[in-house]
Amino acid sequence: MRQAAYLRVAAEIRDDIEAGELPPGTQLDDSKTIAQKHGISQETALKALRHLAAEGYVTIPPRSQAVVRQRPNTRIVVRDRNAYRDEIGYFFDQNAKDWRAVTAPTRKLEVPPNHIADLLGVERGEDVVVRDRGMGPDGSKRAFQIATSYISMALATEIPALRAERAGPGGIYDRIEEHFQAPIQWRETISSRLPDLEEQSRLGIPPTVPLLVVTRESRILRGEEEVIAEVNETRMAAEQFAVSYTVERDDSAAWPREERAAS
Structure with missing residues (x-):
């Protein structure tokens, strides 16, 4: 043809x-x-x-x-499925653990996207606390990742540090764990979409380069009740990042295989 x-x-x-x-x-x-x-x-x-x-x-x-246009070099920044910790606090990307905020982080009250409101369990159209930061390597003039945290007003009232300019050592996750006296469990969903105008500007990408979007729910127990304490959405250029993880065997895929009796 x-x-x-x-x-x-x-x-x-x-x-x-x-x-x-x-x-x-x-x-x-x-x-x-x-x-x-x-x-x-x-x-x-x-x-x-x-x-x-x-x-x-x-x-x-x-x-x-x-x-x-300037395209990324051949090095792909790879995310995996682990949570890590250093002297600063939790982080979720080994290759980006030394990255810092490219510009001053922001915090404000804002209506979140509907899918975020649904995950947080708040009414659509209701204000929540939004903490946003653009992260990149030392000396970078543009963000490589945009990380935005959404926290319900109810929880931010219960834990004032979550809406403070500085949440303190370890950040909001340490404040949440201290308050609930329990460990956070995280669940991530990975999707893709095209960037909006703000994301194009902050990440320095054209409108045709898709984003890799990692939506992370922070779940924690209050007694027997599970609480969604925060939803974080991290966006990055899909041409520059990949996700890598170990594939685990379900019991049905155990080796050596058991011989099944002929029916």
């Missing part, structure tokens, strides 16, 4: 980008020039550029020519 012309042209430009012949920051030819070089229509050339933008290879500023 013959390859579509726009895909062929996009592949040729992509190869030049990956070979380093078109380094980051290079402004590509306009669609008219590309069309003439490759013997295609200008509309097909535009389609090829849009395809490269969707793949994250270029950005297309308004009323300007496409520019090769």
Whole structure:
């Protein structure tokens, strides 16, 4: 089957980008020039550029020519399924344990997204405490991860440190465990979506690069009752992060296998 012309042209430009012949920051030819070089229509050339933008290879500023964007190096930051702790407190990513807030963390009252409200067990449209920070390596001018914590007003009233500017040593998780005198258990759900305008700006990514979204529920027992003390949503560029974990065998997959009697 013959390859579509726009895909062929996009592949040729992509190869030049990956070979380093078109380094980051290079402004590509306009669609008219590309069309003439490759013997295609200008509309097909535009389609090829849009395809490269969707793949994250270029950005297309308004009323300007496409520019090769800086893509992450080959090192992939890998998250796993473990919670860790150091002298500062809990963290959930070994490769990012030395990262710090790129800008001053914020806290405010805000209506959370509906799915967050549902997880917290609060009414949709109800204000909650929102603590937000952009994290990155030392010296970074942009965030590599955006971490936003959502806490119900009821719990923040019960534990005032959760809405304070500084929660104290160990952060909000230590305050929650101290208050309940029990360990937090975490549950994470991983999904993806495209970034909104604020996330594009803070993470320095174009609108076509999807986010890896880790939604973490902090569960703790109050007597026999399980409480959702906090929901955290951490967003990061999916092109830069991966998730790695050990696959455990269920009892049904035990080895050596038991021979089953023929029916």
